[in-house]
Every structure is written in C-alpha cells, then in structure tokens.
Amino acid sequence: MIARRLVLALPLLFAAPVMAQEIPSDISGTYRVEGRNPDGSAYTGQLTVVESTGGAVAFAWIVAKQSYAGVGTRDGRVVTVDWGADTPVVYVIMPGGKMYGTWADGKALERAVK
Secondary structure, eight states, X not given: OHHHHHHHHHHHHHHHHHHHSOOOSOOOEEEEEEEEOTTSOEEEEEEEEEEOTTSEEEEEEEEXXXXXXXXXXXXXXXXXXXXXXXXOEEEEXXXXXXXXXXXXXXXXXXXXXX
C-alpha cells in the first residue's frame, strides 16, 4: 500500500518545481538577451522592459553598441512589440519570467533572461 502511494505521488513531486514557477503579472525589469540574426550570426545584449498599468509595454535594447526601442501590447503570455521594422518582435512569456521571441518575420530568434 505504501509503495502504491509513493508511485502515485511521484508525478506530483516532479511537477512541483514547474508549477511553482508562474507567469509573472509584470515583466518589467532588465534582461540579458541572446539571439540569432536572420543570417544566422549570434548576438548578445541587454533589454529593459517597463510594463505600464494601462497595458503598454516599453522595450529598449542595447545590442552591439546600437540602441533599439519599441512599444508593445501584452495578451496573456504573448507580447507583440512594434520596434519600427516591417514585422514586430513577438515574445512568449515562460514560467519564471524568461521570454522567447522571434523577429524578422520568424527568421530571427531571441531569448531574454532576467
């Protein structure tokens, strides 16, 4: 009987750390960014995010000594950022607050970690 209870409890033990990491209600903060450009070259930099109570989210990147800025909107776990390019940056907010994004119409990728 004890072994059966242990077997039934194992999935809960492994799920606990994942369930403890929730999607943050506010993504404001400073992030380290790592990404791949459309040509496949790698880049790193810094991202500052400020989420307002009105729903707008301001983004400011510094990558390779260049500054970029944009304003986005958040819909649950998805943030869409207009940064002046033909296509937006689209991030998905992960448990724990990391953000994974794509830009250049899906040809480039970015990861943002606080």
